[in-house]
Amino acid sequence: MPKAxxxxxxKTAFVRNLPPTLPAIKVVEKAKEAxxxxxxxYVYKVRSxxxxxxxxxxxxxxxxxxxxxxAKKLVAKKVARKQAAPASSxxxxxxxxxxxxxxxxxxxxxxxxxRKLRALVK
Numbered sequence: 382m383p384k385a386x387x388x389x390x391x392k393t394a395f396v397r398n399l400p401p402t403l404p405a406i407k408v409v410e411k412a413k414e415a416x417x418x419x420x421x422x423y424v425y426k427v428r429s430x431x432x433x434x435x436x437x438x439x440x441x442x443x444x445x446x447x448x449x450x451x452a453k454k455l456v457a458k459k460v461a462r463k464q465a466a467p468a469s470s471x472x473x474x475x476x477x478x479x480x481x482x483x484x485x486x487x488x489x490x491x492x493x494x495x496r497k498l499r500a501l502v503k
Contacts, residue, residue, distance in 0.1 A: 392417055396427040 390398075395417055399408055405421040412419040479487040 390415075390417075392419055392423065393427050395419075396424050397431055401428060401431075 392412070395412055395415065396408060396419070399411065405424040408424045409419050409421055482490075
């Protein structure tokens with residue numbers, strides 16, 4: 382009569398079948414009793430991957446509900462407005478400078494520059 386094949390369990394499945402509250406050292410000892418060679422580091426890695434897989438499964442986004450046509454048009458208009466007038470890097474730098482310096486001081490400096498340019502053009 383043929384022998385029944387031994388049922389072997391993978392190391393990963395062995396670790397996952399034990400409670401996560403069981404210390405890694407105890408898991409290694411139980412694995413040794415079962416004829417498996419594990420390290421505590423391996424147990425930590427398997428548990429870490431199991432936790433992250435569960436978190437990804439929970440965080441999977443639900444299928445998006447269909448937006449009404451009016452909402453789609455509104456979104457399209459907002460996107461078009463943003464794409465229509467991209468600010469240059471100089472404009473962005475100028476705006477940051479104005480915010481740092483202050484609006485009143487910036488206006489005074491711009492008026493001074495305009496006055497000097499008018500004097501040069503005349």
